[in-house]
Amino acid sequence: MKESEVCVSIKNVSKSFGKHQVLKDINLDINEGEIFGLLGPSGAGKTTLVKELAGLDEPSKGENYLFHEKMPSLNLIKRIGYMAQSDALYEELSAKENLQFFSELYGLKGQKQAQRIEEVMELVKLSGDITKLVSNYSGGMKRRLSLAIALLHEPELLILDEPTVGIDPVLRKSIWKAFSDLKAQGKTLIVTTHVMDEADKCDRLGLIRDGKLIAVGTPEELKKQTNSVTIEEAFLVFGGVER
Amino acid sequence: MRVMALVKRILRQLVRDKRTIGLLIFAPILVLTMLYFVFNGNDYIPKIGLVDVPELLVNQIDTEGAQVTTFATETEAKNKLAIQELDGYLKIEGNTPTIVLEGSDPSVTGATMKWLQNALPNPSQMEESNLNIGYLHGSSDMGQFDYFGPVLLGFFVFFFVFLIAGVSFLRERTTGTLERLLASPLRKWEIVAGYVIGFGLFTMIQSTIITAYAIYVLDMVMEGAFFYVLLIILMLALTALTLGILLSSFAHNELQMMQFIPIVVVPQVFFSGLFNLETVAEWLSWIGVLTPLYYAAEALRDVMVRGYGWNDIYPNLLVLAGFCLLFISINIMVLRKYRKI
Secondary structure, three states: OOOOOEEEEEEEEEEEEOOEEEEEEEEEEEEOOOEEEEEOOOOOOHHHHHHHHOOOOOOOEEEEEEOOEEOOOHHHHOOEEEEOOOOOOOOOOEHHHHHHHHHHHOOOOHHHHHHHHHHHHHHOOOHHHOOOEHHHOOHHHHHHHHHHHHHOOOOOEEEEEOOOOOOOHHHHHHHHHHHHHHHHOOOEEEEEEOOHHHHOOOOEEEEEEOOEEEEEEOHHHHHHHHOOOOHHHHHHHHOOOOO | OHHHHHHHHHHHHHHHOHHHHHHHHHHHHHHHHHHHHHHOOOOOOOEEEEEOOOHHHHHHOOOOOOEEEEEOOHHHHHHHHHOOOOOEEEEEEOOEEEEEEOOOOHHHHHHHHHHHHHHOOOOOOOOHHHOOOOOOOOOOOOOHHHHHHHHHHHHHHHHHHHHHHHHHHHHHHHOOHHHHHHOOOOOHHHHHHHHHHHHHHHHHHHHHHHHHHHHHHOOOOOOOOHHHHHHHHHHHHHHHHHHHHHHHOOOOOHHHHHOHHHHHHHHHHHOOOOOOHHHOOHHHHHHHHHOHHHHHHHHHHHHHOOOOOHHHHHHHHHHHHHHHHHHHHHHHHHHOOOOOO
16 A cells, blocks of 8 residues: 555645634645545535545645646546535436536547446446436435446546435445445545444545544554544544543 | 537426426516507597586587596586596686696596697697608507517516526526536536527527517517517527526525516616606616616617617627626636636
């Protein structure tokens, strides 16, 4: 793991909205080909950090580098697959029409487009519902369709904001299996979550609380350092609540 | 091309939304039809009372076009006036005729006065048969609907396009799809261009249907070329579209979008020439030149009522194009809030 290239580099990043400081001096390197989990309660600043990486926001102080290039940059955006916390889908259109629209934005056409649509829908197990209108989809199905759209253009870096919210355990497992497959293809994944048991499936974790990065390491390292059995306990220790 | 992907998606969404299409096409048609019947109804027949008017004079009065009743006493006529069964009565005091009017409805008052002026014999007046009236524009049978029509046509297109475009862009923002678009390599100007072309295409169809209906079915006066009318309406619709998108950035939900109607849309009606602008208070008259509808209404009247062509309407079209460009550039700037590049 140590030898691999740095993919994302967050340097001294702070962010304030007015007087409210959301991110406080964050320094973090994420390596190519790993699944990096950002763990923290809601309101901790995960989404803000992830949005900055996706180019939708800029830090008030500090810089974000993706593939050694400074964000935001339109060139970099093409190499990222972003899935927001809210399902950004057009409900009046069918799943297929949504997929067609977003793939055209990334310049996918004709046969290649049809093939990619089939592949990603297979991956999220929605192939049977492709012609349905999105308004008839359940919450979990919408979540999976959003994921499929983020994967369409075969991005090197995937930024997924709470990808498994509202998805049942069986499907969640298959989605995490898909994440490992993507990792095996050499992709880098950044996943935010507040579900502690998902954290164990990540290669490395960053614990965020009140805009501060309180710890970084593999799940085992974090547990060992704090003499904890679960990530939840480790989080409490790093957060200064217990001990 | 990315812009075309956006255009295709907008048209697809519109086609799915039957209600919105109905609102955009049939609502203006319905309202224009109603206005047609309101404005082009029969002339009002005033109800006139004659109090103690000498027989000789009564015989001279041309009673055509009014309901004339004779009363013996003034009190009797006054009572009828009070319960609005009479619009006015005429009495002769000494040698001077006096007219008393009910007076609560200016249009009824006007009709009554007009009738009385024509009906009363007046030897000093020029005999009407000798007077030849010529018209530079219009004709004696041009009704109010013909004069207001072009303005109303423009207004309804403006109003409905403003609302629908504003709300659809607002939805794009509130559902998070706008953010999703900005997380793709789509450029900011491409988003605005997609909206302008997508809604522009639809507006072209909408304007053609509504204009054709107004001219060929409702028989709105049409002296100039149909093509110019379409061109003006289209430019106005694009202005409404870009303004709607712009203002939607300042609304958090559909209700707040509606709140712009009394502030942005309705005042334009007053300054668009529906009411004579020369009678507007001086300190307010500057508002007119700031409203897009003012220029569109002027150009529409030039073509439809006065039969003018390109040379007379292009300054107004240029102003509308200027509004469009201004709103488009502000739109692109506002999108910077979401993504800096």
